[in-house]
Amino acid sequence: MKLLIDNITINPDEPSEHIRQAIAERLNIDIDFEYTIARKSLDARKKQMIVYRYRVVIDVPDDKAKLLLNKSDVSVFTEKSLPAVIKREIAEPIMIAGAGPAGLFCALRLIAAGARVELFERGKPMGERMKDIEMLEREGVLDERSNVLFGEGGAGAYSDGKLTTRIRRQEIDWLFKAMVEAGAPSSILYEAKPHLGTDRLRGIVKNIRDAILSSESAVHFNESIDDIIIHDGLLAGFVTSRGNEYKSGRLVLAIGHSARDTYAMLVSKNIALEKKGFAAGVRIEHPAELINEIQYGASKHRDILPAADYALTYTAGGRGVYSFCMCPGGRVINSSSESNRLCTNGMSFSKRDLPFSNSALVVAVAPGECATETLGGITFQRDMESAAFVAGSGSFVAPAQRVTSFLAGKVDCDLPAVSYRPGVLPVDINRYLPDWMAEELTSALGYFNRKMKGFISDEGVLIGVETRTSSPVRILRGDDFQSVSVKGLYPVGEGAGYAGGIVSSAVDGIRCADRILQEIT
Numbered sequence: 001m002k003l004l005i006d007n008i009t010i011n012p013d014e015p016s017e018h019i020r021q022a023i024a025e026r027l028n029i030d031i032d033f034e035y036t037i038a039r040k041s042l043d044a045r046k047k048q049m050i051v052y053r054y055r056v057v058i059d060v061p062d063d064k065a066k067l068l069l070n071k072s073d074v075s076v077f078t079e080k081s082l083p084a085v086i087k088r089e090i091a092e093p094i095m096i097a098g099a100g101p102a103g104l105f106c107a108l109r110l111i112a113a114g115a116r117v118e119l120f121e122r123g124k125p126m127g128e129r130m131k132d133i134e135m136l137e138r139e140g141v142l143d144e145r146s147n148v149l150f151g152e153g154g155a156g157a158y159s160d161g162k163l164t165t166r167i168r169r170q171e172i173d174w175l176f177k178a179m180v181e182a183g184a185p186s187s188i189l190y191e192a193k194p195h196l197g198t199d200r201l202r203g204i205v206k207n208i209r210d211a212i213l214s215s216e217s218a219v220h221f222n223e224s225i226d227d228i229i230i231h232d233g234l235l236a237g238f239v240t241s242r243g244n245e246y247k248s249g250r251l252v253l254a255i256g257h258s259a260r261d262t263y264a265m266l267v268s269k270n271i272a273l274e275k276k277g278f279a280a281g282v283r284i285e286h287p288a289e290l291i292n293e294i295q296y297g298a299s300k301h302r303d304i305l306p307a308a309d310y311a312l313t314y315t316a317g318g319r320g321v322y323s324f325c326m327c328p329g330g331r332v333i334n335s336s337s338e339s340n341r342l343c344t345n346g347m348s349f350s351k352r353d354l355p356f357s358n359s360a361l362v363v364a365v366a367p368g369e370c371a372t373e374t375l376g377g378i379t380f381q382r383d384m385e386s387a388a389f390v391a392g393s394g395s396f397v398a399p400a401q402r403v404t405s406f407l408a409g410k411v412d413c414d415l416p417a418v419s420y421r422p423g424v425l426p427v428d429i430n431r432y433l434p435d436w437m438a439e440e441l442t443s444a445l446g447y448f449n450r451k452m453k454g455f456i457s458d459e460g461v462l463i464g465v466e467t468r469t470s471s472p473v474r475i476l477r478g479d480d481f482q483s484v485s486v487k488g489l490y491p492v493g494e495g496a497g498y499a500g501g502i503v504s505s506a507v508d509g510i511r512c513a514d515r516i517l518q519e520i521t
Contacts (some may be wrong), residue, residue, distance in 0.1 A: 001065035004038065006073035008054040012301040023056060027068055033058045038077075041192030042306070047297030050305065082174045083510075086517040090115040093217065094516065095238070096252040097225045097262075099123075100154020101502045102493025103254035104208050106509030107217065108178055113517050117217045120240060122224035122259075123151030125209075126202050133158065136334055137421040140395035145222070148335040148345060149258045149468065152221065153205035155335070155494075156502040160327045160348040161196030163188055165503035171510045172503060182207040193309070197350030225251070225262060228269060228489065235488030249488045250516065254509055255495040257471035258337050260378050262495075272476040272485045273374050276497050279324065279470070280384060281362035281441060282429060283332045283344045283463045284403065285418055288357040290459055291328070294452045307352040310359070310452060314444040319364050321444035324469055326359035328352045331419040332463050334396055341385035342396055344420070344464035356419045360466040363440045370472070377472020387432030388465040392425050399427035403460035406430070407442060418461050429462055471497045481515045490516070 008022050023035060039055035057077045060068065068074050094110055096103045099121035107117045122145050123129055129151035132143040144150075148158045163179075165172070176194075180186050182204045188194035196204065209219055220240075227239040228251070237247040255262050266273060288307050295308035307329030313322040330348030346358045370376035391399040398420050405412050412426040430438050449456040474497025476484045483489040492498065492512045493505040 001062045002057055002059050002077040003065055003068060004055065004057055004075045004077040006055045008056055009043075009051040010054065011051055012304055019054060019056065023058060027071060027074070029060075029064065029068070031060065031064060033060050035059075037190045039190050039192060040187075044296060044299075044308075047299050050296065050299050050301055080170065080173055082177065083170050083514070085109070085112045086514060088113050088115065088517050088520050090520055092248070093118045094250050094252065095246065095248045096120065096254060098154065098254035098256055098259075098493070098495065099152050099219070100254060100256050100493065101156050101506040102495075102499065102509035102512075103154070103252065104205070104212075104509070105175060105178065105506040106252050106254060106492065106513045107212055108208065109174075109510045109513035110516070111212065111215045111217060113513070115517075116215065117212065118246075119212065119217070119219045120223050120225060121152055121219065121221050122241065123147075123221065125221055126152045126157070126206050130202070136336075136396065140397070140422045142336055142339060142396065144337060144339060145224075147337055148333055149256065149337045152209065153201060154256050155258070155345075155468070156505070157201045157205050158198055158333070158347055159201075159502075160325065160330060160346065161198060161201045161350075162325070162501065163194040163196065163503050165501060167504050167507060169507055171507045175503065175506050175510060179204060182211065195348070195350075195352075197352070198347050199349045224259075225253075225255075225265075227265060228486070230269065230486055233485075233487060235486050250490070251488065252490045252492055252509070252512060252516075253475065253496065254493045257494045258468055259495055260338075260375075263375055263378065263473055266475065267374055270485065271483055271489070273473050274476060275367035275370065275374060275377055276470075276472055276474045277364060277366050278377060278472045279320075279322075279362035279364050280381065280465065280467045281321075281360060281437065282433075283346060283358050283466055284361050284460055285332050285356050285358040285420075285463060286455075286457065286460045288329050288355055290454060290457065291357045294454050307357060309357075312448045312451060314447045316440070316443055319440060321361065321363050321440050324360040324362050324466075326357070328357045329354045330358060331356065332358045332398075333420070334398070335468060336385070336396060338382070338385070340389050340394075341382060342389040342392060342398060342464055343381075343385050343467045344398060345466065345468065354419065358419070360469065361441060361444070361462075362466055362469055363437045365472075374473060381467040381472060384432065384465045384467055391427045391432050392464070395422065397422060398424045398464040399429060399432070400424035400461050400463045401427060401429045402458055403445065403456050403462060404458050406462055407445060407456065415461060416459055418463065420463055424461075424463060432465070470500050471495055473497060480519075481512045
């Protein structure tokens with residue numbers, strides 16, 4: 001019988017081989033048994049007793065199992081079942097716009113069912129995309145179609161690669177299995193806060209592309225959807241940026257949250273969209289060692305523990321301020337996609353061993369605080385990004401300010417070292433943040449410092465603006481995943497306003513694929 005054993009603890013300096021011994025001692029058994037790890041998490045709530053906490057599955061004879069079930073934290077293990085793939089005979093390829101998580105995993109799911117897909121991505125393949133990102137960081141030269149937000153893998157491919165999510169759906173198990181098959185470490189199957197890192201993601205995304213191509217499907221780079229053709233409320237086809245016209249009755253629209261030109265096209269075609277709340281603010285960066293000290297204290301294991309993370313929230317007057325996309329041991333990066341507009345994001349490599357840790361500090365922006373038109377949230381974002389670009393004196397140098405100077409209302413003469421490239425310029429951030437946003441951040445910082453003593457520090461630096469936390473619009477769809485305006489158009493993922501982050505976006509794409517397969521008889 002298989003049993004689930006919870007709360008097996010191992011000290012950070014103990015080798016993983018001690019798990020078996022810890023299980024045996026915990027259960028007071030001296031028989032041979034096999035075990036697998038179901039979950040692993042770092043418990044740092046008590047800084048003098050930081051441990052790794054495991055949930056494991058063991059296989060023991062039924063008579064022993066019945067006795068062990070009387071112990072605390074022991075229960076019968078129930079195997080999870082992966083959502084079945086619906087096999088179909090499909091003659092025509094299914095079209096997908098966008099090679100981010102939603103588009104890629106929608107494609108993999110359809111291919112597993114026997115379909116062929118044609119995938120269109122406005123940006124470049126991974127290798128070429130990385131060269132364009134390096135050019136931006138080195139020389140301040142932006143390619144509007146190939147950058148941190150656009151290109152193979154989508155925005156998620158140049159990030160921390162976090163695989164945490166608030167959703168609880170069985171498609172996640174299928175997604176993680178597919179990721180492991182594409183080269184992700186098997187540890188993502190049980191880590192409480194799994195992450196891949198930009199370095200691993202590059203190889204994983206390329207392997208997914210190879211899997212798509214090996215199925216006789218096609219991937220079209222440097223080609224976006226510029227127009228859709230509608231006949232009597234049904235999708236009839238689309239036209240791409242290369243001037244190619246494709247006839248198709250199905251198009252999965254997995255465009256990402258920054259495809260502003262595509263949103264404008266949809267509005268011009270009278271596709272139903274609505275404004276959606278989002279969040280905006282700045283990046284905050286500290287030395288990684290400072291965050292480690294705050295989170296781990298004087299723990300004797302501090303030198304061998306991973307770079308510490310944090311999650312902070314503050315609410316005053318009904319408005320939320322919170323940390324977002326925290327990147328331990330990472331970098332602040334440029335995530336601009338339009339000339340003369342600057343925005344930032346964060347990333348980490350798999351080892352998370354760089355000297356700084358950063359996070360967005362963002363304030364909730366309600367739909368009513370933007371211009372009245374459907375794309376008013378984009379106007380709001382653009383205004384902030386334009387002001388930040390000007391404040392940084394152009395060339396994508398980022399405006400920056402010490403946290404202490406921001407709170408004191410003064411401009412720095414100089415700044416400590418930061419990770420952002422091509423560089424930063426001392427600026428009063430209040431110059432380009434809306435007054436109400438600056439006030440909310442000021443209040444929140446005081447609260448965050450009480451939660452994490454030392455968070456307000458001369459070593460902490462606020463950088464640029466962060467505006468692309470999520471889509472400011474939602475493309476309305478029904479329970480069948482189709483646009484309420486045009487049958488055959490399937491808006492999915494973060495750009496459609498139905499997901500946020502790698503996992504929920506990919507799951508949305510998988511669910512859309514299954515819905516399409518159900519419709520095909």
